[in-house]
Amino acid sequence: MDDVALVRADNPSPLTLTGTNTWLVGRDPCWVVDPGPADLPEHVEAVLAAAGERGGVGGVVLTHGHGDHAGAARAVAEGGGGVPILAAAWEGATARIGDGDAAGPMLEAIAVPGHASDHLCFALRSGEACLTGDAVLGAGSVFIAPDPGALRGYLDGLERLRACRFARLLPGHGPVVEDADAKLEEYIGHRLDRERRLVEALGAGARSIDALLDAAWSDAPPELRLPATVTLFAHLDKLAEEGRLPDGVEERPEWFAQLGRHAH
Numbered sequence: 001m002d003d004v005a006l007v008r009a010d011n012p013s014p015l016t017l018t019g020t021n022t023w024l025v026g027r028d029p030c031w032v033v034d035p036g037p038a039d040l041p042e043h044v045e046a047v048l049a050a051a052g053e054r055g056g057v058g059g060v061v062l063t064h065g066h067g068d069h070a071g072a073a074r075a076v077a078e079g080g081g082g083v084p085i086l087a088a089a090w091e092g093a094t095a096r097i098g099d100g101d102a103a104g105p106m107l108e109a110i111a112v113p114g115h116a117s118d119h120l121c122f123a124l125r126s127g128e129a130c131l132t133g134d135a136v137l138g139a140g141s142v143f144i145a146p147d148p149g150a151l152r153g154y155l156d157g158l159e160r161l162r163a164c165r166f167a168r169l170l171p172g173h174g175p176v177v178e179d180a181d182a183k184l185e186e187y188i189g190h191r192l193d194r195e196r197r198l199v200e201a202l203g204a205g206a207r208s209i210d211a212l213l214d215a216a217w218s219d220a221p222p223e224l225r226l227p228a229t230v231t232l233f234a235h236l237d238k239l240a241e242e243g244r245l246p247d248g249v250e251e252r253p254e255w256f257a258q259l260g261r262h263a264h
C-alpha cells in the first residue's frame, strides 16, 4: 500500500462534506496535495507538523483552483521552505502541469475536467490508488461547472480513471473509496440517470429551470439546489452540443453569467 497520510481540514459544509482532505504522499520529503482553505491557520499548522514527521515538504500540488483546496497553498509552500506549487491553471502556481505530467516522484496527473475545467486527478506511481480531488468524492456526487464540453469531458475522464483499474480512490472530500470500480460505475451511471430524467422532463414539456430541477433533481436537498442548478446547465449544454435540446428552455439567470467559471 502506498505511503499516504490524510489531514482533514475543519471546514465541513454541504459541498465539502466533513471537510477538505489534504493528502501527504511519500516521505523524505512528502508532497502535499490540496493544502486546504485559506482561513484555517490551525489546518496549515497540522499539515506542516504531519509533513515534518515525514521529512518535510517537497512540493504542493493542486487538483484544481477552488478555494477550499487551494487557499492554503502559499502558506504551506512557504512553511515548507519555499517549495514549488504545481497546478493546471491556478494563478498562484509556480509551475503548470497537465495530463500525463509528473508531480513529484510518486504522482502522475490525469486530466478529469468537469467539476472545474482545470481539474486534475493524480495516480500513485504504484497504480494502486488515485487522488481524485473533487472529480470523485467519498460520498454523494459533485457539481459540474458548465464550460463548453464539460459534461462530455467529465464522462470521458471517469472512463479513463476506470480503465486504470485503481483499487482505491483517495477523494478531496469524504472517506476513502475502497472499491474504485464500483464508485466510478456509480458516478457514470448517476450522470446518465440525471440525463435520462432531464430528457424525459423536456419530452413532457418542461422548459423552466425550476420545473426541470423538480423533475430531474427531485431528491436534491434545498441546500444543494444551487449546485444542482449549475449541474443542470452542464447537462443542458451537453444536450445542446448533441443537437438534442428542444427550443424554449428558460434562459440562464444573470447571477449565473456573473458566477462564470468560479462556481463553488
Ligand SMILES: [Zn+2]
Pocket (backbone or CB within 6 Å): 064, 066, 115, 116, 134, 264
Ligand atoms: Zn472544487
